Amino acid sequence: xxxxxxxxxxxxxxxxxxxxxxxxxxxxxxxxxxxxxxxxxxxxxxxxxxxxxxxxxxxxxxxxxxxxxxxxxxxxxxxxxxxxxxxxxxxxxxxxxxxxxxxxxxxxxxxxxxxxxxxxxxxxxxxxx
Amino acid sequence: xxxxxxxxxxxxxxxxxxxxxxxxxxxxxxxxxxxxxxxxxxxxxxxxxxxxxxxxxxxxxxxxxxxxxxxxxxxxxxxxxxxxxxxxxxxxxxxxxxxxxxxxxxxxxxxxxxxxxxxxxxxxxxxxxxxxxxxxxxxxxxxxxxxxxxxxxxxxxxxxxxxxxxxxxxxxxxxxxxxxxxxxxxxxxxxxxxxxxxxxxxxxxxxxxxxxxxxxxxxxxxxxxxxxxxxxxxxxxxxxxxxxxxxxxxxxxxxxxxxxxxxxxxxxxxxxxxxxxxxxxxxxxxxxxxxxxxxxxxxxxxxxxxxxxxxxxxxxxxxxxxx
Ligand SMILES: [Cu+2]
Numbered sequence: 464x465x466x467x468x469x470x471x472x473x474x475x476x477x478x479x480x481x482x483x484x485x486x487x488x489x490x491x492x493x494x495x496x497x498x499x500x501x502x503x504x505x506x507x508x509x510x511x512x513x514x515x516x517x518x519x520x521x522x523x524x525x526x527x528x529x530x531x532x533x534x535x536x537x538x539x540x541x542x543x544x545x546x547x548x549x550x551x552x553x554x555x556x557x558x559x560x561x562x563x564x565x566x567x568x569x570x571x572x573x574x575x576x577x578x579x580x581x582x583x584x585x586x587x588x589x590x591x592x
Numbered sequence: 593x594x595x596x597x598x599x600x601x602x603x604x605x606x607x608x609x610x611x612x613x614x615x616x617x618x619x620x621x622x623x624x625x626x627x628x629x630x631x632x633x634x635x636x637x638x639x640x641x642x643x644x645x646x647x648x649x650x651x652x653x654x655x656x657x658x659x660x661x662x663x664x665x666x667x668x669x670x671x672x673x674x675x676x677x678x679x680x681x682x683x684x685x686x687x688x689x690x691x692x693x694x695x696x697x698x699x700x701x702x703x704x705x706x707x708x709x710x711x712x713x714x715x716x717x718x719x720x721x722x723x724x725x726x727x728x729x730x731x732x733x734x735x736x737x738x739x740x741x742x743x744x745x746x747x748x749x750x751x752x753x754x755x756x757x758x759x760x761x762x763x764x765x766x767x768x769x770x771x772x773x774x775x776x777x778x779x780x781x782x783x784x785x786x787x788x789x790x791x792x793x794x795x796x797x798x799x800x801x802x803x804x805x806x807x808x809x810x811x812x813x814x815x816x817x818x819x820x821x822x823x824x825x826x827x828x829x830x831x832x833x834x835x836x837x838x839x840x841x842x843x844x845x846x847x848x849x850x851x852x853x854x855x856x857x858x859x860x861x862x863x864x865x866x867x868x869x870x871x872x873x874x875x876x877x878x879x880x881x882x883x884x885x886x887x888x889x890x891x892x893x894x895x896x897x898x899x900x901x902x903x904x905x906x907x908x909x910x911x912x913x914x915x
Contacts, residue, residue, distance in 0.1 A: 518877035519819070541669035542879050543705060545735060549777045557705055557735035560669070577777035580731040583820040585778050 513537055514586065516544050516558070516578075521586035530590050533567040545579040554579060655762040658686055658696040658723070659807070659895040661844030662864035664732065665714040666704035671867035671880035672888060675704070679717050681913045682865040682894050686721045689896060694761060696723045699844035699862060700730030700772065700809030706742050715746070729755055730809040730845060731772040740773065756787055758794050764899055765798055767791065769808035771823045781810030781823035781845075788828050800835050803899065805906070807842040813852070813859055816872035821846050830857065840897070840906045846878070848891075849910055858905045863893040863912070889914035 512532065515522045517539040528534060536546050538558040546564050547554040555564035557580075568574060571592040578584035660682055667675045686696065698718070703710035718725055727747045734740040734754075744755055751757040751768075758767045769791070771781035783791075798804075806812065812829060814822030823829075833839045839857040847869035852859040867880040868891035875881065883891060893912040900906060 519879065520877070540877070540879055541671070543732070543735065556737065559705060575777060579775060580735060580772070581820050582775040582777055582779045583818070 511535065515539055516546075516584075519544075519578075519581055519584055521576075521584060524585070525587045525589060527589040527591060528568060530571050530592055531567070531569055532590075533565050534588060535563050535565045537561065537563045544581060544584070546576060547579040549575040549577060655764075655899045656689075656691060656693045657761075657897055657899075658689070658693045659699060659842055659862050659897065660686070660696060660718075660865055661699040661809075661862040662701040662730065662847055662866055663698070663714055663718075664701055664704045664864065664866040666707060666710040667866055667880075669867075669880060671882045675866045676713055676717065678889070678892055678913060679714070679865045681889070682892070683717055683721050685894050685911055685913065686723070693723060693896065696721060696725045697766075697768070697807050697842065698725055698727045699807050699842060700728050701732040701844065701864075702727065702730070702743075704732055706733055706736035708742060711742060711746055726759070726766070726768055726807075727755075728768045728770055728808055729772055731775075734772055752790055753784075753786055756790065762899060764803045764805055767794065767804065767806045769806060769812070769829065771808050771810045771812070771826070776824070779824045780814070780817060780820050781808075781812075781826070783808075783823060783825050783829060788825060788832075791829055792832055795832055798836070801837050803838040803840075803906070804833055804836045805840045805842065805897070806833065809843065810845045811843040811850075811859070811861055812841055815846060815850055815861070819872060819878040821872065821878070833857070838905060840908075842895075842897070847880075851908075853905070858908075860895070860908050862895045863891065863910065865892050865894070865913075868892065 512526055512528060512534050514526060514534060514536045516536055519540065519542075521536075526534065536555070536558070538544050538560060541560050543557045543559050543562075545555055545557055546566075553566050553576075558564055568588055568590045571590050574588040574590065576586055576588070663679045663682075664672075664675050665679065672678060686693075696718075702714045729740065729743045729747070733743045736742040740754060744751075748755050754770045754773045756768055756770045758765060760766070769783060769787065771783050773782070774784060775782050806829070808823070810823055811821055812823045812826035814826075816822070830841075834855075834857075837856055841857060841859045843859075843861045844864070846861050847864035847867065848861065848871065849863060850859070850861045868883060868888070869878050870881050881891075890912050893910055896909045896911065898907040898909070
């Protein structure tokens, strides 16, 4: 499944809980994804993984995805966090409560990331071919 | 309030640590005084002057300055829906100090999200104290799109690097350090080699008898690594300071009072003016601690530091916003 990053930039401001509405809204997107996704919101979630930031941790701390997957982080803390690749290859803006950040991982390998303002918070995305 | 606190034990541990600067484990002897009561440590180490009434009644004899910290203007979550209101109360306490302080330091997290209106609101309130204010940034002051441009445009004038500087007043050498920039994955706060080189240079002409006050946002010693409460290369800075007869290290970030004495060094963290945070390891995370409204102001406050002559440690008085 391929999805351009800009699709996610467009929906970034939609708050948690809007997954179903989001799917209905982005009919064009759903068409690309195929009928099975439209029929099952749960499957859509499984394919579009979310990492929850809560209690100053990334949950799950290690996430394995297929190349081309877009991963979304959502901040459930009442303190802002900043999702940043270890060497700054990508970096979110400051995510306040409920803010989201998405990043598409197109090449296989392990990506290490951390919170740029709470650097003891670390996580990994394992991207498989 | 701090039932576990045993003055005798703490004093003897403090002595044991006088030569133990290099041990990360040295920090187990910290004294928790987090809930608003003040205390005296025996054996000539810093002495708190008592609760608010006593503190204000005891007129300091020497040169004093004030510390406020972690005002987090812009924060509006349940732990404190009115960050501006509590900062206003803190500034009220500052104005009520009887003997006029020489100036104030703010040890960072002025704002919550580095937004222009947050900086504006903080500035406007803090200026009501009519004191010179020396700032250092917290990590919350460096999360604008320009990664610190907003802070440096306001407070960076005359500073080096990402905003560090020093100045002298009444024979005391003050050093404001920045340990919230270019942090590394898996690490803690960080000063970086440029700042450490500057510090070595800044100190090289100072005599050992010059009293030193160092302030930075994140504690320069490891308070609790699991929550990121420390500075990776803080020890290098402390090593540069070891030869001085009186060193006082003032930090914020952890929104509670922690004091420690090691040889000639006194470490102190200030309360926030916005919300309290839990004592290390007592909660699932270091996030804001929501307490009953009537308790909040006993856990927020300001600190006053009285400079004494000779090798004596500085006297630090913590004043809560309310008893
Ligand atoms: Cu964070």
